[in-house]
Amino acid sequence: MQSILIIGTGRLAFHLGHALKHNGLGLAGVAGRNAGRTAKLADKLGCGAFGLHGALPPAGMRVLAVSDDAIRAVAEALPKDGTPVIHLSGSNSLDLLQAHARRGVMWPMHSFGTGEPADFSTIPLVIDADDEATLALVRKVASTLSGHVVQLPMEQRQRLHLSAVMASNFPVFLLREASRLLTAHGIDATLLHPLWKTAAERALHDPDKAVTGPARRGDVNTMAKQLELLADEPELRRAYAALSKLILHTYHPETRGQQDL
Ligand SMILES: NC(=O)c1ccc[n+]([C@@H]2O[C@H](COP(=O)([O-])OP(=O)(O)OC[C@H]3O[C@@H](n4cnc5c(N)ncnc54)[C@H](OP(=O)(O)O)[C@@H]3O)[C@@H](O)[C@H]2O)c1
Structure with a gap:
């Protein structure tokens, strides 16, 4: 599988980034609006740092680890090049990612704070996608991270x-x-x-x-x-x-x- 681009530099970007790395899933980089925070997280994860409005690296999936209220706007500003885009929010639908042909969600049912990277292996990951190929991709990533993956529709x-x-x-x-x-x-x-x-x-x-x-x-x-x-x-x-x-x-x-x- 191609590597994953993390968009956002907050708590979940930190924990998910480490979990992806720990489980051998390649990171295409970290993209964020704050250059300092983006460089710091990218450095910790050993990958490249990118701005939100410049060129982004090729990736098999773009993961939006941004505040719920920013998901739609950040998704709309991404290139519409067929790359699957997923968000991590439990309370938001895939409609926020409407600008993209392939969209999905991977919601970790956990409360993430600061501190040591979380162990994802027992965290339930609730997934969904609007097409079978994206669902299979999200399921593959989720199953690599956790032994507890469940697909649920929005309602x-x-x-x-x-x-x-x-x-x-x-x-x-x-x-x-x-x-x-x-x-x-x-x-x-x-x-x-x-x-x-x-x-x-x-x-x-x-x-x-x-x-x-x-x-x-x-x-x-x-x-x-x-x-x-x-x-x-x-x-x-x-x-x-x-x-x-x-x-x-x-x-x-x-x-x-x-x-x-
Ligand atoms: N934390 C949890 O326990 C948890 C659990 C399950 C799911 N989630 C989901 O994970 C996602 C991220 O949550 P989080 O807890 O990681 O949030 P967070 O720590 O508050 O970080 C939010 C990130 O979003 C960025 N951001 C906010 N508005 C933006 C905008 N307009 N444009 C670009 N970037 C923007 C922030 O950038 P700056 O740093 O520049 O402000 C920051 O990097 C949310 O969808 C949330 O529902 C979180």
């Missing part, structure tokens, strides 16, 4: 993305907020960690049975006291009440229609 990708936000971003943000409250009151926030890890492990086994706490038990008095403790945190208080109500109504349907928390 299902959107549902999966929604579920990923609910199952990952929300609990992580709630841990952040819970830690912030403890720290503000001089209590060691790491006391939460064993509980969080055990809850996550149990939830993976059986999420329905893993739910515990006052709302699960229907313990309305405890919830009322906890809401009082959040008097100075109106937005968090509303979030606590909304989530508690959802849990209460799920496990105690007879409480539906009763007075709000």
Whole structure:
């Protein structure tokens, strides 16, 4: 297979670039709008650096590792020479790549930060393409990187993305907020960690049975006291009440229609 051009110099460009290299998939180069950042990443990956508006090297695939909002414009500015163009976004359709005859997506279902290059071998890669040849190409690249490749059409990708936000971003943000409250009151926030890890492990086994706490038990008095403790945190208080109500109504349907928390 011909080598791959990475477009973008951010987090996923960094992690994907290293994973492609690590797995022996050739890199045609890195292209970005910021010359310094582009040269730095290209140097780390041992390949050439290119601007977005100059000549690009020949490649078997161009991978758009740019912010979701920039995908369409960056794709439209690329040469329309039949080279397959793919994006990496879970929440966007292939329509953003309409300027190109061969288009696809390879969405890594993972949260990438900074630091050491991520190991892609266990990261689910959700792929799709508008034609069979491009799909085969994307599948080949994805399968070289990960043992967990699944093809899903746009509507299902959107549902999966929604579920990923609910199952990952929300609990992580709630841990952040819970830690912030403890720290503000001089209590060691790491006391939460064993509980969080055990809850996550149990939830993976059986999420329905893993739910515990006052709302699960229907313990309305405890919830009322906890809401009082959040008097100075109106937005968090509303979030606590909304989530508690959802849990209460799920496990105690007879409480539906009763007075709000
Ligand atoms: N990070 C994750 O956890 C994750 C997970 C799955 C999928 N993804 C997908 O991966 C893609 C890249 O995300 P990321 O996390 O790597 O983002 P990021 O770290 O914020 O990097 C975004 C990159 O896009 C470039 N960019 C933004 N606007 C541009 C424009 N108008 N023209 C040219 N370049 C532009 C930025 O260039 P500058 O450096 O010059 O600003 C930067 O190189 C997105 O589609 C995202 O949905 C990310």
